[in-house]
Amino acid sequence: xEEIPRPEPRLVAAAAAEALAATPLFAGLSQxxxxxxxxxxxxxxxxxxxxxFYEGDPGDALYVIVxxxxxxxxxxxxxxxxxxxxxxxxxxxxxxxTDQPRSxxxxxxxxxxxxxxxxxxxxxxxxxxxxxxxxxxxxxxxRLVDRWTRTSPLFRPFDPGERSRLASxxxxxxxxxxxxxxxxxxxxxxxxxxxxxxxxxRRGDQTHGxxxxxxxxxxxxxxxxxxxxxxxxxxxxxxxxxxxxxxxREMIMTHPHVLEVIGEASDSRKLxxx
Numbered sequence: 001x002e003e004i005p006r007p008e009p010r011l012v013a014a015a016a017a018e019a020l021a022a023t024p025l026f027a028g029l030s031q032x033x034x035x036x037x038x039x040x041x042x043x044x045x046x047x048x049x050x051x052x053f054y055e056g057d058p059g060d061a062l063y064v065i066v067x068x069x070x071x072x073x074x075x076x077x078x079x080x081x082x083x084x085x086x087x088x089x090x091x092x093x094x095x096x097x098t099d100q101p102r103s104x105x106x107x108x109x110x111x112x113x114x115x116x117x118x119x120x121x122x123x124x125x126x127x128x129x130x131x132x133x134x135x136x137x138x139x140x141x142x143r144l145v146d147r148w149t150r151t152s153p154l155f156r157p158f159d160p161g162e163r164s165r166l167a168s169x170x171x172x173x174x175x176x177x178x179x180x181x182x183x184x185x186x187x188x189x190x191x192x193x194x195x196x197x198x199x200x201x202r203r204g205d206q207t208h209g210x211x212x213x214x215x216x217x218x219x220x221x222x223x224x225x226x227x228x229x230x231x232x233x234x235x236x237x238x239x240x241x242x243x244x245x246x247x248x249r250e251m252i253m254t255h256p257h258v259l260e261v262i263g264e265a266s267d268s269r270k271l272x273x274x
Contacts, residue, residue, distance in 0.1 A: 016041050016115055019066045022088050025139055026064075033129035040125065042116040046070075046108035057102045059095035061118040064088075068112025073105045084109060093140045095119060097174065098237045100197045103213070141172050144195055145241065152193075152214060153261045166251065170241040175199075175234040181217065186228045188218030190242040197238025202231045210235070219262045222248055 016038045020026045029037065044063070046052060052063065055075045065087050072083045072091065082104060085091065094100060126136065149155045149167045158166065171190070175181055181199055182188055199211045208230060211217060221228050222245060243251070252258050 015066060016043070019064055019088065019115060023064050023090055025062075025090055025093065025136060028136070030129065033125060036128065037117070037122070037125045040117075040121040042118075044114045044116050046112045046114070048108055048110050050108050052106040052108070052114070053102050055102055055105045059092060059098070059100055059102050061116050062090060062092045062095055062122065063106075064090045064115040064117070066113045066115060068114075069109040070112055070114075071107045071109050073107065074103075075105055079105075093143065094196050094239075097137070097140060098197055098239060099177075100236055100238070103196075144239065145170060145172065148193070148195060148214070148241070153264075154258055157255065157257055166243075166247075169247045170243050173240045173242060175238045175240055177234055177236050177238075179234050181232045181234060181240060182228050183231050184227075184229055187226075188221045188228060188245070190244045191219055191222060191248045192217035193241045193243075195239040195241055198235045199232045199238065200235050202233060203229065216262060223259075223262075 017034055020029070020034060020037065026034070026037070043066075044052070046068070052070065055073075065085060067087055069084055069086045070091075071081055072085060073079055073081045091106060092102070094103070145167050149163050155163050155166070170193075172195075173181075175197070181192060184203070194211050194213050194215050194217065196213055199217065201208045201211060211232065217232055217240075218228065220226070
């Protein structure tokens, strides 16, 4: 009887460690921290056209692609493919810092393998290896800011050098659930941009709308020198950018198109917010 050889066992731990070490987000991890993280990972396999998660699903984990390719799509309507990601790419980094739902749908283009790292696991590992915590958070912050400056109409006429210099002037803010970013009667000290999450616009006991990623807060008050008329309250943990007032005024003086973009954004929002 001919013996049928068994397939070679897949060394998931070794492959996971290699994939994480090659991912920019975790490149600074020590071998000890990397090993601790690998022990807690989950391997996720996707067949072609299988959905990893849908836009609007809870953002409870980060994923790193080990093999294969995935498609990232906005549901719309219409449904639009925004990007394709391959081995070494990661997604869901906003889940590290907020409790916001997924902002896109991710589907396997071909068979794929991914590593799943939930927030609790990552927090535990990083708390035990605090030397890399700030580096990881800084990487996530810089990636979010870079993505916004490359896609926002405000920055469209800027060349890469100008864009980078201006981005460095923004303050990065983490806003806890229920916190007031700007309150009625305040005079904004800068232009605020929602980076991730949502803010509810309230006047007294009434809600007048919601502001999401990419939307501006405080622009009219800065231009007119007035006071804010509403309370902008974080709905879930949210992320925002603030461009100090002096830098904002310099930007509109040297790049007049910014005023046009701000006016269009305000008109489309149809909210009389100072």
